[in-house]
Amino acid sequence: MQNDDILQAVYQVIRERKANPSEQSYTASLMAKGIDKILKKLGEEATELVVAGKGGSRDEIVYETADLFFHTLVLLGYYDIVPDEVYAELRRRFGISGIAEKESREK
Numbered sequence: 752m753q754n755d756d757i758l759q760a761v762y763q764v765i766r767e768r769k770a771n772p773s774e775q776s777y778t779a780s781l782m783a784k785g786i787d788k789i790l791k792k793l794g795e796e797a798t799e800l801v802v803a804g805k806g807g808s809r810d811e812i813v814y815e816t817a818d819l820f821f822h823t824l825v826l827l828g829y830y831d832i833v834p835d836e837v838y839a840e841l842r843r844r845f846g847i848s849g850i851a852e853k854e855s856r857e858k
């Protein structure tokens with residue numbers, strides 16, 4: 752499985768939990784609490800990554816990044832935004848910066 756495939760796979764589970772909520776599902780319970788709770792969790796996870804990034808171990812940084820990725824996917828799922836839209840935006844920027852770097856090298 753490629754790296755972006757795992758994001759895609761987790762995203763599909765998030766969409767499935769949103770469509771068919773079950774009591775045991777963390778994702779479903781978070782979705783059910785609404786956008787303010789999702790944003791609060793996202794803020795907390797971002798802060799936890801900031802704390803890990805300031806002196807935490809490599810493992811802690813990896814763990815907190817995974818939490819942040821997951822909660823970011825929940826936000827996207829809430830708004831039915833597919834990860835491909837984010838990838839497309841990154842590809843667009845990569846193309847633009849590639850051209851900018853080429854131009855600056857040619858000067």
Ligand SMILES: N=c1c2ncn([C@@H]3O[C@H](COP(=O)(O)OP(=O)(O)OP(=O)(O)O)[C@@H](O)[C@H]3O)c2ncn1[C@@H]1O[C@H](COP(=O)(O)O)[C@@H](O)[C@H]1O
Nearest residue numbers: 761764765768775776777778779780792795817818821822
């Ligand atoms: N990747 C994740 C994932 N990352 C983090 N988390 C949960 O996110 C929560 C964040 O940690 P916290 O300590 O802040 O959580 P908490 O104190 O329980 O949360 P609050 O009470 O503050 O809301 C934990 O409960 C984690 O279990 C995740 N929950 C689910 N997934 C994926 O989503 C799939 C579906 O999970 P369910 O929706 O639970 O079926 C799983 O198979 C995983 O692939």
